[in-house]
Amino acid sequence: MASLSDYLDLSETEAAAQWQSIVQRRMPPPGKRQVNFTPVETVLCYGLFLSDDPVVDPHRFGGQTINSAPRLVHDLAALFRRRPSSITSKMMNLNGSRVNGAKYEVEFFMNMGADVVRFLDLYGTALRAARRMGIGVRRLPDFLRLEQATEYSILGLEDLADSRFDEMIEQEAAQLRAAKLRYNQELSSAETTRIVQHRARVGHKAFATEVLRRFDHTCGFCGMAPRSFQGNRLIVASHIKPWADSSNRERRDPRNGVAACPTHDAAFDKGLITVNGGLRVHRSRRLRASIEAETGVEHNFGESLREALMVPSGVEPPRSAYLHWHHEHIYQDSLR
Ligand SMILES: [Zn+2]
Known part of the structure; x- marks a missing residue:
């Protein structure tokens, strides 16, 4: 029974x-x-x-x-x-x-x-x-749609929704079409676009899966690890040097990724926080002012934010070249 x-x-x-x-x-x-x-x-x-x-x-x-x-x-x-x-x-x-x-x-x-x-x-x-x-x-x-949800969350759709993404897909599709023509294979523009999109998605999925694995499905900024809720977009993997600015190799490099909860992911993406080469987390001036003034912001970006990005031991940390790129081009203040 x-x-x-x-x-x-x-x-x-x-x-x-x-x-x-x-x-x-x-x-x-x-x-x-x-x-x-x-x-x-x-x-x-x-x-x-x-x-x-x-x-x-x-x-x-x-x-x-x-x-x-x-x-x-x-x-x-x-x-x-x-x-x-x-x-x-x-x-x-x-x-x-x-x-x-x-x-x-x-x-x-x-x-x-x-x-x-x-x-x-x-x-x-x-x-x-x-x-x-x-x-x-x-x-x-x-x-x-739980399996799809997992895929969805690690696709990092914010990243893919970037309007530059479509542009780049079109460029790559045109290159592929030209390359195929040299071998007397004529593909329609719809076909090549589909191939390139698929390739980008698969590549992105592999990247995100690996980043999440390395960070043990844990937000590197606050340590949130909703294990019973994996695959529901509560922890996302994103690029440190954004997809659109990266070469193909950089896009696939797991050391160009961080795993974060949506709040800290957005803050990192918008340059309210950054991480220096020694993995120390920095808050921008605007964020610090907001922490003083607003309790909700204080709650998320005060003491709950770790002093250093949490990378599980034995895992290679993000490359400092990408972190450098982030605080040079994305971070709202200067570290210098
Ligand atoms: Zn977090």
């Missing part, structure tokens, strides 16, 4: 073992009882309550109307080797609207409702374990 802790303490290894048993299942013959839901299945069924695209209302779909349920319900049922109506029934066990639900199911529902962060962590565990077992997005879509 499952208990609440089987759900709340679900590890990736346990989840992988559950997936293993799920993929080996057969559909129950009509009229036969189905096997009990494993925690990974239950976690995903709970996740359906949080899905906004599609919205899954279990009260609307069951019995005769199950065929009109969103495709996602059918996808999960196929993966779990269950009848689609068992998915919506499970949801109603969870929210307590079916009297034959188990006590722990409603407890789980209440617990998750009170702590979405924890739920997303469980959802992430269930998904990672599934991917490890070779279950891809076609069989198990990431319907809460």
